[in-house]
Amino acid sequence: MKKIIQKVYNQLNNQLVKNILLVGGITFGVKILGFFKELIIAYFIGLxxxxxxxxxxxxxxxxxxxxxxxxxxxxxxxxxxxxxxxxxxxxxxxxxxxxxxxxxxxxxxxxxxxxxxxxxxxxxxxxxxxxxxxxxxxxxxxxxxxxxxxxxxxxxxxxxxxxxxxxxxxxxxxxxxxxxxxxxxxxxxxxxxxxxxxxxxxxxxxxxxxxxxxxxxxxxxxxxxxxxxxxxxxxxxxxPVKIASALINGLNEPVDKYFSAQLTIGSVSALNYANKLPAFAIGIFAIAIGNVVLPHFSSLAVKSHSLALKGMKKMSSIVFIAGLMIALAMFISSEFLISLLFERNEFKPEDTQFVFPIQQMFVLQIPFYAVGIIFNRFLTSINKNNFLVISSIISLALNIALNTVFIDLMGVSGLALATSIVSLTNTVVIFIYISRLKSSLNV
Known part of the structure; x- marks a missing residue:
């Protein structure tokens, strides 16, 4: 694995790597501040x-x-x-x-x-x-x-x-x-x-x-x-195409909130707390990598779409490996992390037991979501946003179907698992489209 990471790293533009690390470091600090805010909210308000x-x-x-x-x-x-x-x-x-x-x-x-x-x-x-x-x-x-x-x-x-x-x-x-x-x-x-x-x-x-x-x-x-x-x-x-895609994707969160609101009081809050750490990791990927690679891919695409595609392939490998390692670590330590971060004052030990299995289901999406960001930015950089509408429709339909099934089987945890499966499916669907797009990009 070290050889793979080193190989991909060496192929990346040095300035691009520096920018990603810079933004990643600042984003980490900002996210820590955001977590502190959530701790304050949990202390004074709880569920x-x-x-x-x-x-x-x-x-x-x-x-x-x-x-x-x-x-x-x-x-x-x-x-x-x-x-x-x-x-x-x-x-x-x-x-x-x-x-x-x-x-x-x-x-x-x-x-x-x-x-x-x-x-x-x-x-x-x-x-x-x-x-x-x-x-x-x-x-x-x-x-x-x-x-x-x-x-x-x-x-x-x-x-x-x-x-x-x-x-x-x-x-x-x-x-x-x-x-x-x-x-x-x-x-x-x-x-x-x-x-x-x-x-x-x-x-x-x-x-x-x-x-x-x-x-x-x-x-x-x-x-x-x-x-x-x-x-x-x-x-x-x-x-309109990009908004349509985001509109359909954006419906996933209200759908999850709708399903969780049908359960006991505190279910919406539990879903929110459980997603804090996964969202923390995803947020770093989305900001540190997404914000840097979009202008980078766009600059390459102005010269040649094939150059942008090659840049995307180099980036996606290391992002997937990093996301997989983070997801594994967070899954194993989920109960400890929830207890350490939130369990104080109005947030009780029984709240930890309720929240941490939900978090475990959420963290499964991290590597797929992170790679999906790379794929999405690449398609946007070459103004190929039309397919994102199709992939978003597939994701929304799948999310509703899985929520309906899993909420009866697993409660709130089922909603989190559905989110992770949707993320995996969406990334795979976009990857297939990009693979078929290669011939038109002369790669």
């Missing part, structure tokens, strides 16, 4: 109605962020590089991108606000009116975050294009710091709204940070006028 309702309130803005902001950023990066390579006015390209992002986010905020009453009560049936009101009260503070995230997503992408990975990675610290601050000092003042307000303030501070940073780096050059270039047209063409 309770408040954390359940916050997670359900955050689900709608988070869902919008997943299906729109992430995909928008990902199609922005390769097409910005294409525009730059073709000598187009990149200040106009950036201005148009931010305008589309801003106005679309406002529409999404308005629609969500108007349908929130019906949506919340329909999706989470069987609860009291006070429970629904608690969700909506927190939702109203989270809705402005959608517009904030829309702008920060593009600015982060811009920093990644110019290889300012250090500064863009630091932007993740503000929301957890703000949440911790409000929990420690304003928990009694804001009561049930403390988590939502902390999230909003942290997001706003992050926006200010990125605007100032991009301005000081002299990369925030904007020009607003009507019309569009060929690169803008291609980006706009890719957006």
């Amino acid at each position: 309770s109605e408040l954390i359940d309702t916050y997670l359900l309130a955050f689900l709608i803005p988070g869902f919008i962020s997943t299906i729109f902001l992430g995909p928008y950023k990902s199609v922005f990066i390769p097409n910005f590089l294409i525009a730059k390579e073709q000598g187009e006015d990149i200040s106009f390209f950036l201005g148009k991108t931010l305008s589309i992002s801003f106005y679309t986010s406002l529409v999404l905020v308005l629609v969500t606000f108007l349908v929130s009453d019906v949506f919340v009560e329909f999706l989470y049936q069987g609860h009291t009116s006070e429970y629904y009101q608690l969700i909506k009260n927190q939702l109203y503070f989270l809705l402005p975050c959608i517009t904030i995230w829309a702008i920060t997503s593009v600015l982060n992408g811009l920093l990644n294009i110019y290889k300012e990975f250090f500064w863009s990675s630091l932007s993740g610290i503000f929301t957890p710091i703000a949440t911790i601050f409000f929990l420690l000092f304003f928990r009694n003042t804001f009561g049930e709204l403390v988590l939502a307000i902390g999230t909003f303030i942290g997001s706003f501070i992050n926006l200010i940070y990125l605007v100032i940073l991009c301005y000081r780096k002299d990369i925030l050059k904007l020009r607003f006028r009507s019309g569009r270039t060929s690169s803008i047209s291609e980006m706009i063409k890719q957006i």
Whole structure:
């Protein structure tokens, strides 16, 4: 295994490796801060109605962020590089991108606000009116975050294009710091709204940070006028496809929350706590590798699609091996880790026994999810996003089917196992597509 890792490492571009390690190290620190935030939440709140309702309130803005902001950023990066390579006015390209992002986010905020009453009560049936009101009260503070995230997503992408990975990675610290601050000092003042307000303030501070940073780096050059270039047209063409894929994929989390909400009180929270460590590992892969390789693959694709494919193959081997080793270690030590991290104050030993088997099922997805990120970024870099819609439909259908079966057999753990099987299936399906794509890329 050491020889395989060394061989793949030696083939990778040295600067690319340095960037990945840099972003990975910063991301690790940011994730540790995020874990500390979860420890504070667990200490003061535990498995309770408040954390359940916050997670359900955050689900709608988070869902919008997943299906729109992430995909928008990902199609922005390769097409910005294409525009730059073709000598187009990149200040106009950036201005148009931010305008589309801003106005679309406002529409999404308005629609969500108007349908929130019906949506919340329909999706989470069987609860009291006070429970629904608690969700909506927190939702109203989270809705402005959608517009904030829309702008920060593009600015982060811009920093990644110019290889300012250090500064863009630091932007993740503000929301957890703000949440911790409000929990420690304003928990009694804001009561049930403390988590939502902390999230909003942290997001706003992050926006200010990125605007100032991009301005000081002299990369925030904007020009607003009507019309569009060929690169803008291609980006706009890719957006619906990428959003459709993310929309379908994004339904997996609400589906899991829906199934878990049908179980006993605390099931939503248990699913959330159980996924913290797996999400920690996946988050490092997604940010450290995904953020670096997308502009890298895109730069290669501008020259030749075959070069981007070769770069993807080199990267996927080491990512899979690293993910497999992490998953094995976390599976074996799952009970110890849950007890060590969360078992204090309101989080009891019986909560650990409830949560750790769920975590074991979640960690199985890590190597497949990590490789899937590489495959996804490669297809985005060459503007081949259409197939991602098909793979997303397969994943959603499989997730619903497996949830229905496994929830009766294994309870909440079954929902986590279904997630891991879906991740494996999705990665395999995309791999088959890329393999068939090779001939058209002249590899």
